[in-house]
Structures are given as C-alpha cells and as structure tokens.
Amino acid sequence: MFHFSRFRNTSALLYLHITTTVFRCVSTMSGTMRAVNFEPGGPENLRIGSVPVPKLREKEVLLKVYATAINRADTLQRKGLYPPPPGESDILGLEAVGIVEKLGSGCVKTWKIGDRVMALLPGGGNAEFVASREELLMPVPDNMEFNQAAAIPEVWLTAFQLLFLVGKVKKNDTVLIHAGGSGVGTAAVQLCRQFGARTIVVAGSQEKIDFAKSLGAEEGFNYKESMFEPKVLQHTDGKGVDLILDCVGGSFFSQNINSIATEGTWVVYGLMGGRTIDTGDHLGKILQKRITIVGSTLRTRSIQYKESLIADFTQRALPHFSSGEFRPIIDTTLPLDSIQEAHTLMESNKTTGKIVLQVRDQVKDEL
Ligand SMILES: NC(=O)c1ccc[n+]([C@@H]2O[C@H](COP(=O)([O-])OP(=O)(O)OC[C@H]3O[C@@H](n4cnc5c(N)ncnc54)[C@H](OP(=O)(O)O)[C@@H]3O)[C@@H](O)[C@H]2O)c1
Missing domain, CATH: 3.40.50.720 (NAD(P)-binding Rossmann-like Domain)
Structure with a gap:
C-alpha cells in the first residue's frame, strides 16, 4: 500500500488521482461507491468496500465527497462500542466536505447543486458520496481547500x-x-x-x-x-x-x-x-x-438542536476562518485507502489536530 507522508505532497496526490479515477468511472455508472466498512476489532479490520450510493430521504442532500476526517467516535464504533444512532448509516465518518450533487424532496434551504459545503453527520462520511440533512450543512469558508475544511465540522x-x-x-x-x-x-x-x-x-x-x-x-x-x-x-x-x-x-x-x-x-x-x-x-x-x-454529547442530539448550533456557529465563528483568525489544525492528510493507518495513528495519541482523509483530488477534478 502506498504510504502517504504526514503532510501532503504532489506526487502522492497524483497517485491518489490515478488509482481512484478508473474505479470511480465504473462505480458511478453502476450506482455504487467506495466507502469504509469494518468488522468490529482493530484497525486491521477496516476495509474500503463497494456499497450503494445512498438514497435520499426527505430533506436530504447528496454530497459528492472530496474530503472527510476521522474522530475518536469512529475508533470506538470500529471496536463495536459506539453504534450509530438508530436508522443512520453504519459507514464510519462524522463529517464530510464536498459539493452538492443532488437535492432530495422537501428541501427548502437555499442550497443548490454545485455548492461547496461541509456536513456534520451522524455517520457515513468516509465514502465517495453521503446523504446529509440540509439543515446540517455549512458553506466551506471562502478560499479554503476541501482538505482544510474537512478538519472543521466535528x-x-x-x-x-x-x-x-x-x-x-x-x-x-x-x-x-x-x-x-x-x-x-x-x-x-x-x-x-x-x-x-x-x-x-x-x-x-x-x-x-x-x-x-x-x-x-x-x-x-x-x-x-x-x-x-x-x-x-x-x-x-x-x-x-x-x-x-x-x-x-x-x-x-x-x-x-x-x-x-x-x-x-x-x-x-x-x-x-x-x-x-x-x-x-x-x-x-x-x-x-x-x-x-x-x-455533553453531540452525535445523538436532535436535528433541531444541531441545526441551531450550526446556525449559531455559521454566524459567529465561520467568518473568522475567512479572515484567517481561526485555522483548522491538521496533523496528517491521508488518502481514504489509508484508513487503517489513520486509525492506528489516532490511537497512538501522537497527533496534534486532525487526521483528514482525502477522497477525491480537488485540482484534478476541476480540470
Ligand atoms: N461529547 C462530544 O460531543 C464529543 C465530540 C467530539 C469529540 N469528543 C471527545 O473529545 C475527545 C477529543 O477528541 P479529538 O478528536 O479532538 O481527539 P484527538 O485529536 O485524537 O486527541 C486526543 C488526545 O487526547 C490525549 N489523551 C488520550 N488519552 C488520554 C488520557 N488517558 N489522559 C489524558 N490525555 C489523553 C492524547 O494527547 P496527549 O496525551 O499527548 O495530550 C490524544 O492525542 C475524545 O475523548 C472524543 O471522544 C466528544
């Protein structure tokens, strides 16, 4: 397996692009996507599998994911100690960043296809696509790359x-x-x-x-x-x-x-x-x-509570990212395929800030 350095470099991004492009072309046509799944246990039990692209429920938005991140809750869930809330995706990942691909029925917010957004999720973020409630999206701060923004939501x-x-x-x-x-x-x-x-x-x-x-x-x-x-x-x-x-x-x-x-x-x-x-x-x-x-917990709070939190954060905190006063702190960025390495690194307690997983290559995708 390719070993990504603790910090991003151009050749690694190119590798990621080449290795995932062919798979993506095939999977998008067949309605499947790559996503992290696991059998309860250690990081070695994590796998990248092929699963159906999520079907949208009422008031949900489909995101084409460019970057996601891992959290301590993911390591607990992997060990079988922290199941997702009832009815939510059992794919790992409490946050994702990308663009709006599709709007589900009943959506009333102002999101439109192509918007750059960050999502707070009850699960499902470590994947090429994720369905998010429209209320739990925030705009990616101006001029911020997806990999940086993935360190913000959770x-x-x-x-x-x-x-x-x-x-x-x-x-x-x-x-x-x-x-x-x-x-x-x-x-x-x-x-x-x-x-x-x-x-x-x-x-x-x-x-x-x-x-x-x-x-x-x-x-x-x-x-x-x-x-x-x-x-x-x-x-x-x-x-x-x-x-x-x-x-x-x-x-x-x-x-x-x-x-x-x-x-x-x-x-x-x-x-x-x-x-x-x-x-x-x-x-x-x-x-x-x-x-x-x-x-205090966050994942199990109601949609209404999270919506209010996100609205408050969007108004009071997000502008400080655009001004440079706040910055997302990232220890390491790895490709999604290195999910085992990402969990092992988090559990080593050596990191300062977030471990981000790059899902797609933003630059190549925009060409
Ligand atoms: N309730 C909620 O809503 C909520 C939401 C998100 C996260 N969390 C919790 O917040 C905590 C931090 O999450 P994170 O993602 O920010 O973690 P993180 O970036 O992975 O950092 C965790 C750090 O905690 C320190 N640590 C680990 N075990 C420790 C121990 N026994 N005693 C003292 N320090 C210890 C380690 O650093 P050093 O030992 O080197 O200092 C480790 O690197 C986790 O417990 C997570 O479950 C809760």
Missing part, C-alpha cells in the same frame, strides 16, 4: 457547543482544556482567544503545549511529568479555573475537583482516562465548592 462544533452552549463561558474566565493538542482542544483554545477567555491546557508533551500556546493558550502543563492541580492553582493565585473542558474523566477526576474554582462549571465530554473514579471525599468537595458538573 471538532469545531463540539468546542463551540462546549464553551458557549454548555459551559456558558464568560469573558475573562479561565478555562482548563484537557487534551490541549487534540482536535477539539486546538479549536477550543482558538475560540477562547477570540472570545476573550484565558486558557490553560493540559497535554502529554511539551510540543503539544507549545503548539497550544502558539494558538493562544496562556499556560500549559504536561500531565505525564507531574500533577497539573498544584500548577493550575498557582497560576490562578489559588482561585482555580472557572470552566473545565474534560474529555479524560476518571484519571483526572480528583485533580479536576481541586483545580476548579468555587461555583465553577465542569463539562465532561469524553472518558479517555476511564469511566470510573477512585474513592475519596469527592461529593463533599463538589458540595462545598458548589460545582456544576454537566455531561
């Missing part, structure tokens, strides 16, 4: 939701962001900087901390070298942080309790460090500090 909408809708961040708040080099973390740091909140990141390497600082983080601590709790307290003059974005859960639980300020808000949105907690006077401290702990 992690930026998550970070935006966690900060503004769930965490209700206020200007000048101090926000503790765990996994500061992650896709969600790097988006959250940029959103805080632009909004006027201060950020402290926790990450597993100095490189990730330095990168987060380059995006606007005020301080960063390496959880693999020492406890972050005393440093957070020292940095906040003993007060603690106003808001915690927590995707780690169990292993950071008691440090989080001690790092949060009185009446702070603690948003739990992932459990990478385990779903159980050790014994201790946790409830006593939660009571004394009047801490608000709130869990």
Whole structure:
C-alpha cells in the first residue's frame, strides 16, 4: 500500500488521482461507491468496500465527497462500542466536505447543486458520496481547500457547543482544556482567544503545549511529568479555573475537583482516562465548592438542536476562518485507502489536530 507522508505532497496526490479515477468511472455508472466498512476489532479490520450510493430521504442532500476526517467516535464504533444512532448509516465518518450533487424532496434551504459545503453527520462520511440533512450543512469558508475544511465540522462544533452552549463561558474566565493538542482542544483554545477567555491546557508533551500556546493558550502543563492541580492553582493565585473542558474523566477526576474554582462549571465530554473514579471525599468537595458538573454529547442530539448550533456557529465563528483568525489544525492528510493507518495513528495519541482523509483530488477534478 502506498504510504502517504504526514503532510501532503504532489506526487502522492497524483497517485491518489490515478488509482481512484478508473474505479470511480465504473462505480458511478453502476450506482455504487467506495466507502469504509469494518468488522468490529482493530484497525486491521477496516476495509474500503463497494456499497450503494445512498438514497435520499426527505430533506436530504447528496454530497459528492472530496474530503472527510476521522474522530475518536469512529475508533470506538470500529471496536463495536459506539453504534450509530438508530436508522443512520453504519459507514464510519462524522463529517464530510464536498459539493452538492443532488437535492432530495422537501428541501427548502437555499442550497443548490454545485455548492461547496461541509456536513456534520451522524455517520457515513468516509465514502465517495453521503446523504446529509440540509439543515446540517455549512458553506466551506471562502478560499479554503476541501482538505482544510474537512478538519472543521466535528471538532469545531463540539468546542463551540462546549464553551458557549454548555459551559456558558464568560469573558475573562479561565478555562482548563484537557487534551490541549487534540482536535477539539486546538479549536477550543482558538475560540477562547477570540472570545476573550484565558486558557490553560493540559497535554502529554511539551510540543503539544507549545503548539497550544502558539494558538493562544496562556499556560500549559504536561500531565505525564507531574500533577497539573498544584500548577493550575498557582497560576490562578489559588482561585482555580472557572470552566473545565474534560474529555479524560476518571484519571483526572480528583485533580479536576481541586483545580476548579468555587461555583465553577465542569463539562465532561469524553472518558479517555476511564469511566470510573477512585474513592475519596469527592461529593463533599463538589458540595462545598458548589460545582456544576454537566455531561455533553453531540452525535445523538436532535436535528433541531444541531441545526441551531450550526446556525449559531455559521454566524459567529465561520467568518473568522475567512479572515484567517481561526485555522483548522491538521496533523496528517491521508488518502481514504489509508484508513487503517489513520486509525492506528489516532490511537497512538501522537497527533496534534486532525487526521483528514482525502477522497477525491480537488485540482484534478476541476480540470
Ligand atoms: N461529547 C462530544 O460531543 C464529543 C465530540 C467530539 C469529540 N469528543 C471527545 O473529545 C475527545 C477529543 O477528541 P479529538 O478528536 O479532538 O481527539 P484527538 O485529536 O485524537 O486527541 C486526543 C488526545 O487526547 C490525549 N489523551 C488520550 N488519552 C488520554 C488520557 N488517558 N489522559 C489524558 N490525555 C489523553 C492524547 O494527547 P496527549 O496525551 O499527548 O495530550 C490524544 O492525542 C475524545 O475523548 C472524543 O471522544 C466528544
């Protein structure tokens, strides 16, 4: 299998174009497409298969996908631990970017064939075509390539939701962001900087901390070298942080309790460090500090909730991509065929930002 470098290069893109063009011509004519499927297990169980192009349901739009990306939810789904919501595609992929190919019945939004769009999906994005609800599309920012835009929907909408809708961040708040080099973390740091909140990141390497600082983080601590709790307290003059974005859960639980300020808000949105907690006077401290702990998911929210989130994000955040103030952070871009490599890379915990999968060659397709 061709090995793509961690960053895109021209010869690799050419290879991708040549190897997929013949297949695409045949598959489009026969109503089939290439898509990621799997048997539950490790990355070696991932395959590129030939499946039918999705049929549109009411209010759905068919996208010709140019780029997609992977998320932690995909790795959980691959292991058989996170099934798609009922009735949704069992093809992996929570986001996709491409052009509108076809409009289904009942579509009332202003999308038209040929529009460049990004989609937040309940599944199905790691494929040559995907059906998306019309309400869950956003325009690709001006002058942005599809591969760049594929790093936006899932992690930026998550970070935006966690900060503004769930965490209700206020200007000048101090926000503790765990996994500061992650896709969600790097988006959250940029959103805080632009909004006027201060950020402290926790990450597993100095490189990730330095990168987060380059995006606007005020301080960063390496959880693999020492406890972050005393440093957070020292940095906040003993007060603690106003808001915690927590995707780690169990292993950071008691440090989080001690790092949060009185009446702070603690948003739990992932459990990478385990779903159980050790014994201790946790409830006593939660009571004394009047801490608000709130869990949050995105994939299983209603269409109406996601539509409102996307409308808010489109209005308040998307313009900052066109102006250059926000940038999608991409660690690696791989061709769709390298899906096994992509999952292995994500699970290595070495990445900073997103892993994007290129599905089609934008430049060649436009010729
Ligand atoms: N609830 C929601 O709505 C929602 C939506 C999207 C994502 N998520 C969750 O958000 C989290 C981040 O997702 P992502 O796609 O941005 O991840 P990502 O880019 O793959 O980054 C995850 C990083 O977390 C760190 N990490 C992994 N295990 C850890 C542990 N046990 N303790 C501390 N740090 C650990 C690793 O970096 P270092 O250890 O090097 O720092 C790893 O690179 C995931 O848990 C994901 O499931 C939730």
